Amino acid sequence: MATPRSKAGTKGVPRQHRQQQILAAATEEFGTRGYAAASLPAIAERVGVTKTLLHQYFGTKEDLYLACLVPVGDRLLDTVRTAMGRDGTTAHTPLRVLQSIFTALEGQREAWFVLYDTSLPADGAAARRAAEYWSAIDALAAGGTADLLRAAGSDDPLDADALKYVWRDLVATLVRWWVKHPDQSPEAMTRRCARLFAAAAALTSDPADPFR
């Protein structure tokens, strides 16, 4: 062995394994910092590898992002779909959806934010793909929120649009809080959300509302 003057050469890690490591590190980095602020050198360093390897395995930065996005998007879309489709929309459907999301995200919570990154190059393939995912998810949610609004006496389409946004960001918020509290299990989170919903209901049930 003697004197390895260069650190080049294989380290015995098979390609597939390495790719998985890279995807995991990249997902975490993209999820926490966002596409624009995330840097390939930083991701590479996490894995203990050079950024060149990232390029060789995944191509450009956006390609790598896409490689992170697709599995996460597929998994979440599928989760939400089955959570909502079980039976008709009921009052606790939202909680069931939340629970399924928490469960699907356990082990890699930041992955959620890979789906909703605003700093993506707007014209790129990654942004297009992400938009596909959340428009599909939104469509699922839209059914529930529309019913809700009709029941509450509103037929304004902008109300529906706004509610869609609120719901989507509410999930993001809860996940963000969850990321900061790693000890919380998915089930504990779901129960917490149920309590929060109950508290919120108290807030909004005042009949003497001057803003109506």
Add this chain to the structure above:
Amino acid sequence: MATPRSKAGTKGVPRQHRQQQILAAATEEFGTRGYAAASLPAIAERVGVTKTLLHQYFGTKEDLYLACLVPVGDRLLDTVRTAMGRDGTTAHTPLRVLQSIFTALEGQREAWFVLYDTSLPADGAAARRAAEYWSAIDALAAGGTADLLRAAGSDDPLDADALKYVWRDLVATLVRWWVKHPDQSPEAMTRRCARLFAAAAALTSDPADPFR
């Protein structure tokens, strides 16, 4: 006059006026793109000026950010303070707070996001100042949410923390939606929020909740 071979030299715009222009453009750029993704050349171009001038008037990029942050933070903190302090916490306090925020933000809606930028250099003065602002605002909100939770039968401090986050991000979400719908007046937004609250109440008032 003849041939001005260089475009250097004054354009007759007094320093204070120019500084205002720069602050406005920078606030918009920082608010929409975020600190990391925003670029000084882009801001300079909006104003029709060179980035060097930004440096001469405001110093470093972070200094400029701070110069944007302080007036916005002062204004919003003040607004929320008076909106909450008018009398005791009632059920429609949240709507009053929202209305005051919308009103204060009218004319420069993206400014809200200057307060809550996650891409700031974590150790810098700007991040510290921003944290001061929203911890002050959170403290105001904490009173209301704590009461809410107690009423709903929860004494878990983590519930309170989570609710604080949710409320904060809810405001951000509503403002973000508002930015995308420039024709909506602050009053119209407030009324819309009242309707959304009502709809949300319907969602959370199911007594047969299996997640409790």
Add this chain to the structure above:
DNA sequence: TGAGGAACTTACCTTGCGGTAAATTACTTA
């Protein structure tokens, strides 16, 4: 009319990033 200061730009430097071509080392197998 001719300083002097105020408002602005030109030209430059440095750094860090995304990206590529060409090695270099280790593992396998004929």
Add this chain to the structure above:
DNA sequence: TAAGTAATTTACCGCAAGGTAAGTTCCTCA
């Protein structure tokens, strides 16, 4: 044991951003 291939690095390019020093033009007023 030598050849071939898989895994990885070294060394480089170009670019755009943040930042600075030194001018250049215009306005004002003694």
